Amino acid sequence: MDASRRLPDPTPAGLAAARALEGRVAGEVRTTPLSRWLYSTDSSSYRLLPDAVLVAGAVEDLYIAAQVAAEHGVSLCPRGAGTSVAGQAIGTGIVVDCFKLDRILEIDADGRRARVEPGVIQASLNAAAAAYGLEFGPDTSTVDQATIGGMVGNNSSGSRSIIYGQSVDKLLGLRTVLIGGDELDLGVCADDDLSSGMTGPQARAIATELAAMRRRSRAAIATGYPQTSRCTSGYNLRCLLDPRPNLARLLAGSEGSLALFTMLDVELDPLPETRVGAALTFATIRQALEANVALLSTGPSAVELLDLDPLRRAPNLSTFRLLAPLLANGDPAMLTVEYQGSEEEARAGLARLRAIQGELGVREVVWLEDRAALGAAAALRRAVLPLLMGAPGAERPAAIVEDTAVAPEHLADFVDQFQRIIAAHGAKASFTGHASAGCLHVRPLLDLKSVAGVAKLDAIAREVGQLVCDYHGAVSGEHGCGIARSWILPRLFGAELYAEFVALKKVFDPRNLLGPGHVVDGPSPIENLRFGANYRGAEPWRPRLSYAAEGGFDLAVEKCFGAGICKKISGTMCPPATVSRDETRSTRARANALQALVAGTLALEDITEDEFVEVLGTCLACKACKTECPAGVDMA
Secondary structure, eight states: OOTTSOOOOOOHHHHHHHHHHTTTOSSEEEOSHHHHHHTSOOSSSBOOOOSEEEEOSSTHHHHHHHHHHHHHTOOEEEESSSOOSSSTTOOSSEEEEOTTOOOEEEEETTTTEEEEOTTOBHHHHHHHHHTTTEEOOOBOTTTTTOBHHHHHHHTOOBTTHHHHOOGGGGEEEEEEEOTTSOEEEEOBOSSSOGGGGEESTTHHHHHHHHHHHHHHHHHHHHHOSOSSSOOOSSOOGGGGGSSSOBGGGGGTTOTTSSOEEEEEEEEOEEOOSEEEEEEEEESSHHHHHHHHHHHHTTOOSEEEEEEHHHHTTOGGGGGOGGGHHHHTSOOSEEEEEEEEESHHHHHHHHHHHHHHGGGTTOSOEEEEOSHHHHHHHHHHHHTHHHHHHTSSSSOEEOOSSTTEEOOGGGHHHHHHHHHHHHHHTTOEEEEEEEGGGTEEEEEEEEOTTSHHHHHHHHHHHHHHHHHHHHTTOBSOSSSOOHHHHGGGHHHHHOHHHHHHHHHHHHHHOTTOOBSTTSSSSOOOTTTTBSSOTTOSOSSOOOOSSOOGGGTSHHHHHTTOOSOOGGGOSSSSSOHHHHHHOOGGGSHHHHHHHHHHHHHTSSOGGGSOHHHHHHHTTTOOOOOHHHHHSTTOOOOO
């Protein structure tokens, strides 16, 4: 965003739509400059300023929003916890905050299934299901704040995908609302007749179009997808080829661009009796990735890669005391390996690892044979990005090529070439992620408030995109494409299959009002950047204190990159946000408000006294943000 001028007013159509919503919805409609700014970012490198925000108070609000959007020609962008890293949770029309739609409607223990509203947090569902010995298997790093609706919309998976698969594999049925307000229920077809898998006023017409799509492009659908176990790139047309298609799965990974989710039926998995593992260090990342292939033969539930050198710059790394021997030894790469099942099964897996340990080139090992040690390793893996954001300096990890996936046996060679691309542009990067699935979260360290940094981002994105195509990989293995990566999908999938993505979008959303720019017609990777070379205004607000230790006040508040850890339901941070489930009372909102003042995009007079109290005045000064957010964001 160009912050050299103040925030633009809402468009006339957007403002009219917001006024039409007021008085009709159970939730709250917000149009002030600050409220729009707070919803203009997620956990990505991007910013899109909405005309208005609807904080939905009931699922009926989604039907009303879909009607009003159609009447006024205004786009809708659904949002859960706002943890998306590719810009899926931001948009220019009306952002629909579904985080308060958090009812667990049913848990069928015998059938191992749950029915939930879209705003149910994964950890909340797991806590409720644990009473029956069950859990929602896909294990994301954002388990404590990510919503089930967002996980399905993104087709999230996490560290144990080699056991549990992706969210699409757990989706049993969906109730949705189309733009205009028509309801559409989707589920398993009785046979290959697609009309038997959906109900609603538009069901027959949609089924007819889907059947035509399947007939004309069956071969392209069967062969045109990346050769990876994980893929959240493009629409999931492959489900149409199943003998009894589950049409709900067509919308998994659709990123809010086809319909709004109002109710989800998901499969639950049995909780394993135990989990054990090990943390192994290596002399190089390549050696670790070569060892990963051998480790997969031992039947693990997860193998995770950590690039330790960049992490050692993070001040809060010292909090992970149980892994201190490995973190301090200077080795650049670490794999954490996990086995699960009965006590006997998990221990047998660990024994298989011990049997081949000498062949792997391991430098040091810590055995993770109790809950505390294994939990520490998992917490470190989940904290990688916040830790990197907490490191000093203007160069920050950029979310642009952070979710590539290739076959695990090709991963070492792929990373070698990836590293050469990064080095050729004079940059450094952090390589972490799900080695077992070939999906790595690679973050180049760039100064995106400089012309040179933005140019590097553009070049790296395009060269890595081509590299992924060369390896028949996926540009996104679990985080989705959003506005960060959708631009490359025509090249990745080819003309015929991409044309069917465009056709599917027109079938569900002919006016392009749901999540425009997601999946199809994606913008350039350097459009709509959160910062950019013109981030600072001519006369930004400056604090009285120096904040020299943090590199300046701007870098102190920019430690918050929007991960939404402050919206989690465990620990202490952040009490007002946890109790109210309101974005404006979160640590993220406070940091965003200060970022607007630093940039000169908002002036103090643009913010009402009531808003200041709501956003900044609700801080309890408990300091939990400083201790519980791995980035060390201290809003107190």
